Amino acid sequence: MSKDGNTLFLRLAGPMQSWGTSSRFQLRRTDGYPSKSGVLGMLLCAMGVRREDSPPKLKRLALLQMGVRVDRHGTTDWDYHTVGAKIGIRSADGKIKKTQSTGKEETLLSRRQYLYDASFLIALQGPSDTINDCACALDDPVWPIFLGRKSCIPGKPVLVGVEIFHDLKKALSSVAWQPRMPTIDDHGQGSMQTLDIYIEHPAGTPAPDSAILVHDVPQVFGFYSHDPRWVIKDQITVPVENALCNLTDQPRVRRVDYTSQQWKNARQARLLLDNYLCVFCKSPAEEVHHVDYSNVGHETNEDLRSLCKSCHDACTILEYGHDMQARRVDPSDPAQRRTILDLINRLLKERRLGRRRELLEAARTVDFFGSMLDASSGEED
């Protein structure tokens, strides 16, 4: 990836995000789009800059002009949160608050708002050396980066790339919009999508009447001291990324209707073909596994394999680990045998360790020495 340019593109998408600029104390709201303080904080994390060392770095980063494109608004909801457990909350007279009922340190209850399933494209514009520093830091971050709060983990790599653009609106218009679930039917080639954008108005020039004043330019982290900036809300229309290009080389996965008669028949046919035995370990088969999801709704024997529960668990765990699409782990493929076997052994061992722990706990409660030895020596074999 080239890091030469004046415009840095970031993708902020994940299950949860929170970009508060106005909330204090127990009620912490999120804005509908990422704040400059949140984005700059993320960059400082990537650079490994401590709060107390942040002012000189912030001075440089605050000069970057920020544009936000709302690709998915997401939904908002509140979460229950406690603060100060076992540390104590101070009362107005400086003493630690104690609960009346137990006399222990009081815990503060707070409510925090989150954006769920939102996605934003950010463009930061400024001197190429600053842009380059930011891109390098995000490429190999010193500390973990998060979307506004530490519980909000990015769902995609944050760094998109660096380009050269004359203005932020053109920059934000240059990237095609990606539908959440690429479907060929909904968005054909040539479709367009209109999106909200928030563009920072350059400092030192008179802002138009439509501009909104936002206090989110940090001077130092750790204190709530934010400078204002003007932000202009606008809209742009961008092409929809061709759904077919958006897919990987694998066909997309459709959901199986496990209640349908078609599935029950397909499942039964495969079990019959395998004599109701697991194709991997020859134990009685309990489940039927998809090795290919391309033909969902009209599966043939070729798409399925009979498995026992342990072997099926191992195959499924391997699939999650590799983010597989339509074509899955095939337990009858000799090339995959060793990997599946190692995982099955690990699962069996973990299950057995769990069982041992249970027996030990049970033994301790009855007769600490005698029963414990009996229980553990029996399991060891």
Ligand SMILES: [Zn+2]
């Ligand atoms: Zn098996």
